[in-house]
Amino acid sequence: MTQLDERTATVPFAVTDPWWIDRERYYDRTFFELERDRLWNSVWQMACRLEEIPAVGDYVEYTICDQSVLVVRTGPEQIKGYYNACRHRATQLALGCGSFRGGQIVCPFHGWRWNIDGSPSFIYGAEGFAAAAVAERELHLVECRVDTWGGCVFVNFDRDARPLREALEPMPSLLDPLGVDRMRVYWWKAVRLKANWKMAQEAFLEGWHVMQTHPQLTLGRPADYRADSLEYHSYAHGNSGYWTKPGGRPVWDADREVESIIESSRLLYEGLDAMTLARDMHVIESLRTRPYEKGVFGAQLVQAIFEYAAGAGIPLPMPEDPAALVRWGGVFYLFPNFFILPQYGNALVYRSRPDGDDPEACYFELWSVTIPPASEPEVKPEFGGVYRPDDTSAWPQIPLQDFSNIERQQRGLHSHGFRRLRLAQDYEGGISNMHQELDRYLSR
Amino acid sequence: MSRVRVEPLGADIEVEAGEALLDAAWRLGYDWPTTCWGQADCMLCRVEVIAGAELVEPAGDDERRALARKLPRSERGPGPRLACQLYVTGDGVVVHKEGVRPLSPG
Numbered sequence: 001m002t003q004l005d006e007r008t009a010t011v012p013f014a015v016t017d018p019w020w021i022d023r024e025r026y027y028d029r030t031f032f033e034l035e036r037d038r039l040w041n042s043v044w045q046m047a048c049r050l051e052e053i054p055a056v057g058d059y060v061e062y063t064i065c066d067q068s069v070l071v072v073r074t075g076p077e078q079i080k081g082y083y084n085a086c087r088h089r090a091t092q093l094a095l096g097c098g099s100f101r102g103g104q105i106v107c108p109f110h111g112w113r114w115n116i117d118g119s120p121s122f123i124y125g126a127e128g129f130a131a132a133a134v135a136e137r138e139l140h141l142v143e144c145r146v147d148t149w150g151g152c153v154f155v156n157f158d159r160d161a162r163p164l165r166e167a168l169e170p171m172p173s174l175l176d177p178l179g180v181d182r183m184r185v186y187w188w189k190a191v192r193l194k195a196n197w198k199m200a201q202e203a204f205l206e207g208w209h210v211m212q213t214h215p216q217l218t219l220g221r222p223a224d225y226r227a228d229s230l231e232y233h234s235y236a237h238g239n240s241g242y243w244t245k246p247g248g249r250p251v252w253d254a255d256r257e258v259e260s261i262i263e264s265s266r267l268l269y270e271g272l273d274a275m276t277l278a279r280d281m282h283v284i285e286s287l288r289t290r291p292y293e294k295g296v297f298g299a300q301l302v303q304a305i306f307e308y309a310a311g312a313g314i315p316l317p318m319p320e321d322p323a324a325l326v327r328w329g330g331v332f333y334l335f336p337n338f339f340i341l342p343q344y345g346n347a348l349v350y351r352s353r354p355d356g357d358d359p360e361a362c363y364f365e366l367w368s369v370t371i372p373p374a375s376e377p378e379v380k381p382e383f384g385g386v387y388r389p390d391d392t393s394a395w396p397q398i399p400l401q402d403f404s405n406i407e408r409q410q411r412g413l414h415s416h417g418f419r420r421l422r423l424a425q426d427y428e429g430g431i432s433n434m435h436q437e438l439d440r441y442l443s444r
Numbered sequence: 445m446s447r448v449r450v451e452p453l454g455a456d457i458e459v460e461a462g463e464a465l466l467d468a469a470w471r472l473g474y475d476w477p478t479t480c481w482g483q484a485d486c487m488l489c490r491v492e493v494i495a496g497a498e499l500v501e502p503a504g505d506d507e508r509r510a511l512a513r514k515l516p517r518s519e520r521g522p523g524p525r526l527a528c529q530l531y532v533t534g535d536g537v538v539v540h541k542e543g544v545r546p547l548s549p550g
Contacts, residue, residue, distance in 0.1 A: 094483075101482030101528065102470050111479045111486075 011442045018432040021421040023413040025435070026196035031442075032359035036065040039336060039441045042158035044167045046338045046351055047071050049367075050151050051184055051381055053079070057100045057116055062155060065354055069144055070094055070105075071153050074116045079148065081155045082141040087120075088112055093141075105141070114141055150340070151181045151369075167237050171334050174241065174327060177319035178342045183369035185381030186346075187273065190365045191389050191403060192355055195410035197337060197362035198434070201352040203402050204331060204339055205430040206232070207242055213401050216267055219260060232429050238437025240430035243330030257297050258288060271397040274368035275329070275343035283308045305344050313373040316345040333430060335437055345371035360410055366399065449538045451494070453545070459532055465491070466527040469544065477543040482528040484510040489527040489541075496537035504529060 012031055013022040025031055047062035053073040060071045061084060068084035070093065084092045086107040093105055093114075104121060105114040113122035118141040126134045145156040147164035149172055154164050165172060193200050203209070208227040210217050218225040232242040265284045269276040276284075283304050290300060302325060309316035319325060332340045339350040347369050355361035363386075387394035389403035412418055423432050448457045448465055459468040466489050469476045480486035484506045493500055503511070507529040515524065527541070 099482070101464075101467060102478075104481035106479065106481050106483065106485075108480065108483075108485055113481070 009443075011439050014439050014443075015432070015435045018436060019423045019425055019428075021423065021431070021435055023418060023420055026199050026410065026413055027359050029359060032354070034442050035438070036354075038444060039438060040064050040067070040157075042156070042161055042444070043336050043441060044147070044154045044156045044161065044164050045336065046334075047081070047146075047153045047155040049185065049381065050079075050148060050153060051378065052097060053153075054378055054380060055099065057103055058098075059094060059100055060097045060153075061095055065357075067157065068092060069155055071146065071155065072100065072105075072116055074118075079146050079153055080116075080118065081144040081146040081153075082118060083144060085142075086112060087139050087141070112139075118143060149181075150175060151183060168239065168334055169237075170235055171239055171241070171332055171340075174324075175332060175340060175342060177317065177321070177324040178327060178347075179315070179317040179345065179371055180340060180342060180347060180369075182315055182317070182371045183345070183347055184372050184378070186277065186368040186370045187384050188365065188367045188381055189384040189394065190363060190386045191395070191399075192386060193362050193364055193389055193403060193406055193410075194360060195362055195406045196360055197352045197354045197364075198438075199410050199413075200362045200364050200406050201333075201337060201339070201350065202431050202434075203406055204341075204350060205240065205333055205434065206424075206428050207331060208424075208427045209405075213405060214271075214398055216271065216397070217264065219263060219267075227427060230427075232427060234429045234433035238335030238434050239333060240433050241327075241330055241332040242430065243327050246326070257294070258292055261297060261301065262288070268398075272348065272368075272399070273396050274348040274366075275341060275346050277344075277346055277368075277370055279308070279312070280305065280344050280346070309345060309371075313375055314345055314371050315374050316371055333434070335434060446499070446532045446537070447535045448532055450491075450544050451538060451540050452542070455544065455546075462531070464528055465530040465532070465539070469527070473547045475545045475547050476527060476541075478528070480528075484526055484529055485514075487511075487514045487526070490515075490524045491527050491530065491539035491541040493525055494538050494540050496532075496534075499532050499534045499537050500525065501531040501533060 011034070013024040013028065015021060045064060047069070048060040048071050052060050053071065056073050056075060058073045062069050062071055070082045070084050072080050072082065074080045084094065086093055086109065088107065088110060091107050091109040093107055100116050103116050105116060111122070111124045115121045120136060120139040123134055123139065145159065145161065147154050149164060149168060207230045211222050211225045211227070215222060229245060230242045231245045232240070234240045262284055265276050265281060269278070269281045284301060287300060287304055306316060306318060328343045330342070337352045341348040349367040349369055351365045353363050355363040389407065390400065392400065446459050448459055450457060455474065457465065457468050457472060459465055466476055466478070466482060477488040478486055479488055487510065503525065507526050510526065511524065
């Protein structure tokens with residue numbers, strides 16, 4: 001039997017041909033529960049940003065399906081994850097985010113208490129229990145695995161899972177040179193979408209929808225916006241990425257190169273408020289004052305971005321290999337549900353999770369992050385709130401356009417006229433790669 | 445840094461900017477009544493502000509909710525504040541709190 005055959009035997013609606021995806025994978029309850037039990041219980045997943053827990057004792061509750069864990073900073077260089085249930089009668093020990101002050105985690109029910117290292121510090125009423133039931137080794141908070149990368153904390157409920165770094169590669173190697181670990185939150189918002197968590201994120205696993213979904217980005221020249229201008233790479237463990245091909249950048253208006261680039265940058269800045277921010281716009285527009293040389297404007301722009309960063313005290317790292325800068329403007333997907341889209345000293349970041357127990361609902365978060373000037377004090381990021389997908393006051397133009405397609409896709413799945421998704425081998429390999437890795441988890 | 449006097453112990457506690465009175469007391473080694481450890485839940489850390497009330501920041505949502513939910517009506521009113529939620533803006537605040545002790549060495 002081939003690997004694909006083995007998976008088919010145990011996983012319902014398994015991928016048998018990499019370019020066809022059964023629609024049931026996005027709404028079938030059995031499939032959803034299999035994901036809960038076999039994917040989310042054994043995969044590395046981004047739990048919070050490090051800047052959310054800057055001080056010892058700070059915590060964030062991370063939830064996925066029916067699990068809740070407390071991610072706690074237990075020392076200046078140490079973070080732990082605890083399953084969120086009192087060792088007595090299961091009360092969740094903390095909700096949301098905050099700080100365990102005085103270094104103590106306290107159950108609100110009977111006042112049982114733990115040091116932030118997970119050891120019990122006060123067991124009220126212990127004399128009323130059989131001695132063995134309240135022996136110290138019985139009462140430690142139960143830990144899950146925790147590791148960090150790229151300014152984020154990741155958790156894994158599987159003790160035997162491969163190390164985080166191995167699971168994420170080659171993304172750290174591709175993204176570390178761009179300084180993602182130095183980025184901090186500029187804004188952070190969430191949307192509840194009536195769509196499966198995979199359907200929501202697949203909108204970002206390819207870039208050729210831009211021509212139709214975001215017509216403004218073609219500067220009125222859709223015919224020049226070629227579907228094949230991006231190169232797509234699939235990697236081990238479900239990861240993938242894509243970025244502009246060498247020479248693949250559409251030249252919308254060769255005679256007006258400078259104005260075209262300024263205009264497309266402005267559309268990104270105003271339509272997203274991420275990746276290209278006000279300070280970058282300022283730099284890009286100031287290039288109008290430089291003498292124009294045909295064909296080198298892109299290089300001038302990169303140079304100006306670095307010069308501005310140096311002058312403004314922004315620690316934007318210059319990659320050892322300048323070729324790494326081709327990844328500015330690319331999309332990097334870290335299986336199962338995390339995206340980083342770096343550009344200049346900024347990035348747009350996505351995370352998609354099931355929303356409660358509904359296979360057709362997801363909680364989708366967006367962060368706009370940026371490398372702040374070194375002189376700026378570290379502050380905890382503020383969550384900007386959950387908004388409806390059609391809230392034009394909350395969302396810039398580009399996400400509004402993406403959200404509207406996602407919910408229509410989810411509804412379309414149920415149509416009598418639809419059976420399975422067909423994928424483009426040249427453009428949608430990342431989607432197929434994700435589903436195949438998912439099946440590896442589901443068949444274990 | 446702002447000084448808060450805690451009676452009847454007579455202790456002067458230096459509170460840093462952005463630090464709650466309870467955190468400052470812990471930092472300086474005082475034992476202060478609590479069973480929830482700063483989660484605005486147990487009400488045991490509450491104090492009576494007896495002087496310098498104008499130098500105390502108003503109660504925030506967490507504290508107001510906790511006071512309304514957990515304190516009998518007869519004990520509410522302008523006086524009681526939670527030391528774990530109490531931030532001061534200058535020297536001269538005096539609070540009354542029974543049960544505050546310097547931690548015994550060891």
